[in-house]
Amino acid sequence: MRASWQRRLWQNDSCRSTSCSCLCGALAGRRIILALRTDQGGSRLGSAAETVSDRLDNRYWKLGAFYVNSQDPLFMVEKRFGVGWTINFGNRWSVLTLSGLLAAIVLILILNRRTGQVSSLEEPL
Numbered sequence: 001m002r003a004s005w006q007r008r009l010w011q012n013d014s015c016r017s018t019s020c021s022c023l024c025g026a027l028a029g030r031r032i033i034l035a036l037r038t039d040q041g042g043s044r045l046g047s048a049a050e051t052v053s054d055r056l057d058n059r060y061w062k063l064g065a066f067y068v069n070s071q072d073p074l075f076m077v078e079k080r081f082g083v084g085w086t087i088n089f090g091n092r093w094s095v096l097t098l099s100g101l102l103a104a105i106v107l108i109l110i111l112n113r114r115t116g117q118v119s120s121l122e123e124p125l
Helices: 004-011 013-038 040-045 092-115
Strands: 076-078 085-087
Touching: 085 092
Parallel strands: none
Antiparallel strands: 076 085
């Protein structure tokens, strides 16, 4: 059970929003620092056994968007086009992680429907 000071602290909306803002700011700052230290595609990390050009080979990209290479140990690779990362569908751990995430989302939706809870998006204005 929470102490009374903890209850009072979290009942105050301004304190809660300040805490969330600080957390989001810290996470964004960490991401910016990481991006500056590693550069795009991790070019500042040093040489690797497999170069980026090997990952751009057409034989590893299915339908132009899905990276499938069971020989590549990386969980995620840089997208071929645009900005961001995609998972390596040839790596069993990335496929298991994606499957677990999707299963968790479906389970939450099913449990939410069974209990009859109304989410904040469904409440009338």
